[in-house]
Amino acid sequence: MGCYTPSLIEGSKSLVVAVLRDVLFVLWVFIPAGVANMAPVFAAHIPSLQRFDRPIDFGKTFRSHRIFGEHKTWRGLAAGIIAATFVLALQQALSAQYVWADWLVQDLDYVGLPTLLLGPLFAIGALGGDAIKSFFKRQVGIRPGGTWFPFDQIDYIIGGAIAVLPFIHFSLRQYFLLLILWTGLVVISTYIGWMLKLKDQPI
Numbered sequence: 001m002g003c004y005t006p007s008l009i010e011g012s013k014s015l016v017v018a019v020l021r022d023v024l025f026v027l028w029v030f031i032p033a034g035v036a037n038m039a040p041v042f043a044a045h046i047p048s049l050q051r052f053d054r055p056i057d058f059g060k061t062f063r064s065h066r067i068f069g070e071h072k073t074w075r076g077l078a079a080g081i082i083a084a085t086f087v088l089a090l091q092q093a094l095s096a097q098y099v100w101a102d103w104l105v106q107d108l109d110y111v112g113l114p115t116l117l118l119g120p121l122f123a124i125g126a127l128g129g130d131a132i133k134s135f136f137k138r139q140v141g142i143r144p145g146g147t148w149f150p151f152d153q154i155d156y157i158i159g160g161a162i163a164v165l166p167f168i169h170f171s172l173r174q175y176f177l178l179l180i181l182w183t184g185l186v187v188i189s190t191y192i193g194w195m196l197k198l199k200d201q202p203i
Contacts, residue, residue: 019173021106026178028104029168031091033160034182036084036123037130040076041193049075056131065138071145072131080127085119113167121163129159147201153183153190 052075
């Protein structure tokens with residue numbers, strides 16, 4: 001039988017703690033991008049915002065296909081930017097006020113990050129990634145609202161992570177956790193949105 005030395009046991013515990021802390025870190029820090037990704041869906045169901053329902057591609061086409069499609073609107077982009085910036089400001093306020101919130105961001109100076117720049121970057125990255133994916137969906141003939149797994153689930157994660165690179169760097173393990181965890185969350189949220197009749201597809 002093998003024997004576990006105290007140093008090996010302590011090393012295993014330290015690894016588990018480090019991974020759990022990274023899980024909390026990527027979940028917490030990426031919330032603005034996640035909120036920005038969901039904001040257009042909710043904004044589309046607010047009657048007073050219907051007049052801002054204008055496609056960001058202005059109805060233009062490429063190779064006889066819409067560039068992005070009717071679902072990518074200026075209203076959605078604006079809603080994403082406002083939502084992401086608000087959430088980021090709230091997180092920063094919590095980090096400044098509470099030890100637990102500051103602990104979640106590890107060594108990152110979260111409070112010192114430029115709110116009015118980083119918030120929009122989270123949103124533009126997340127929604128920009130979604131728009132780029134929609135461009136390729138149109139080109140391969142997938143109808144607007146049609147499922148394209150797994151690209152529908154990871155587009156905003158990749159876009160958001162790239163957009164905030166000047167301010168937030170993740171380790172390789174954190175990038176892996178970011179992709180896995182937030183993909184899972186978007187699958188769950190999409191299914192809930194479908195049940196609430198906010199989404200056309202369950203995935």
